Amino acid sequence: MAAPPNPKALLRAGMDHMRQALSPGERADLSERMGDHLLAALQDGLPPEAFASLPLRISGFLPIRGEIDPLPFLSRLQALGAVLMFPATRIRDRCCHLRFGVLPPAGGASLPDQMDRWAVPGPMGTREPPPDSLSDLLPHILLVPALAFDRRGHRIGWGMGCYDRTLDGMRAPFLAVGIGYDFQLADGDLPDEVHDRPVDLLATPSGILECRPGALAAFHAWLRPG
Numbered sequence: 687m688a689a690p691p692n693p694k695a696l697l698r699a700g701m702d703h704m705r706q707a708l709s710p711g712e713r714a715d716l717s718e719r720m721g722d723h724l725l726a727a728l729q730d731g732l733p734p735e736a737f738a739s740l741p742l743r744i745s746g747f748l749p750i751r752g753e754i755d756p757l758p759f760l761s762r763l764q765a766l767g768a769v770l771m772f773p774a775t776r777i778r779d780r781c782c783h784l785r786f787g788v789l790p791p792a793g794g795a796s797l798p799d800q801m802d803r804w805a806v807p808g809p810m811g812t813r814e815p816p817p818d819s820l821s822d823l824l825p826h827i828l829l830v831p832a833l834a835f836d837r838r839g840h841r842i843g844w845g846m847g848c849y850d851r852t853l854d855g856m857r858a859p860f861l862a863v864g865i866g867y868d869f870q871l872a873d874g875d876l877p878d879e880v881h882d883r884p885v886d887l888l889a890t891p892s893g894i895l896e897c898r899p900g901a902l903a904a905f906h907a908w909l910r911p912g
Contacts, residue, residue, distance in 0.1 A: 694842055694877060697833065697834055697842055697876075698833050698834075701833040701834050701869075702751060702752075702833060704869055705751060705752030705753060705833075705867065705870075706751060706752035707752075708867075713752065713754070713755060714758075716754060716891040717754050717755040717756070717757075717891075719891035719892075720754055720865060720889050720890055720891045721756070721762065723889055723891075723892075723893050723894050724759055724863065724865070724894065725759060725762055725763070727887070727894045727902060728827075730902075730906065731906060732906060732909055734766075736909050737766045738767020739767075740826070741767050741768060742763075742767075742768040742769065742827070742909070743769045743823060743825045743827070744760065744763055744768050744769070744770060744771065744826065744827040744828075744829070745770075745771040745772060745773055745786055745825035745827070745828045745829060746759075746760045746770065746771075746772060747772060747773060747829060747831055748772065748812065748813045749831075750813075753831055754831075754866055754867055756829050757797050757798060757801070760797060761796070761797040764792065764797060769788060769789075770788075770789040770797075771787060771788055771789065771815075771823070772786065772787055772814065772815050773785070773786055773814065773815075773848075773852075774786070774814040774815050774817075774820055775808050775809055775810055775814060777809060782847055782848040782851065783848060783851045783852060784849070784852040785821075786815070786820065786821060786824065787814070787815020787820050787821065788815075788819060788821050788823065789804065789815075789819075790804070790819075801813070804816065804819075824860070826859060826860060826861065827861045828849075828852070828853070828856070828861070829863050829865050830849050830863065830865070830885050831849075831864075831865065831866070832866060832870065833870065834866075834870050834871075834872050834876060835864050835866060835870055835872065835876070835885070836871070836872045836875050836876045837871070837872075837875075837888075837897065838875060838884055839862075839864065839884030839885040839886065839897030839898065840875070840876050840878045840882055840884050841864055841876070841884070841885065842876055847881060849883075850881055850882055850883045851881075853885075854881075854883050858904070858908075859904075859909075861886050861887065861901060861902075861905045862883075862885040862886045862887075863885060863886065863887045863888070863889055864885035864887070864888045864897075865888075865889045865890075866888070866890060867890060867891065868890045868891055870890075871888065871890060884897055885897060886901035886902075887901060887902065
């Protein structure tokens with residue numbers, strides 16, 4: 687008798703197909719709208735210099751397989767003085783974890799041009815920071831991709847657990863933000879396991895969902911000078 691279908695595998699396949707079915711124009715428009723909502727939520731009530739004064743460190747990613755594109759949003763954070771970081775995947779003994787590379791100053795180049803020159807191929811079809819850029823620094827904000835999210839902040843990725851292990855090792859002040867399209871938000875709870883670590887916020891083209899109540903207020907309090 688054939689084994690019953692794996693619910694996570696079916697969900698992964700369906701979401702992957704829907705993402706890749708978007709046209710480049712649709713993807714660009716939805717990515718911009720997501721970034722607008724997220725920037726407004728992060729800046730709410732803060733002085734213009736708040737991101738530059740630390741400076742704020744934010745980790746994004748280079749999208750693959752039709753993922754929503756964080757680069758337009760990250761370009762705006764970069765212009766506000768934030769330090770951009772990107773994750774590098776490290777796999778040892780079948781265990782996956784992330785380290786972070788710090789993007790050098792722009793020097794007048796656009797962020798996509800910077801990434802074209804800087805990023806190198808990663809082990810999972812991704813493009814990642816070069817090894818000589820990796821640091822022990824951790825981001826203050828971590829943008830988290832997934833194939834699906836639920837309203838609790840639980841997510842389904844590709845099953846390697848890279849982001850879960852990274853989230854498990856990070857401490858406040860820190861904000862984990864899942865980003866994706868509206869159709870990636872499940873109607874009910876996703877199947878989760880003991881090692882899964884939920885995100886604090888979800889950002890989609892329709893707006894912001896606070897999965898951990900008070901997460902944004904606590905982060906703003908930490909960022910606000912004085």
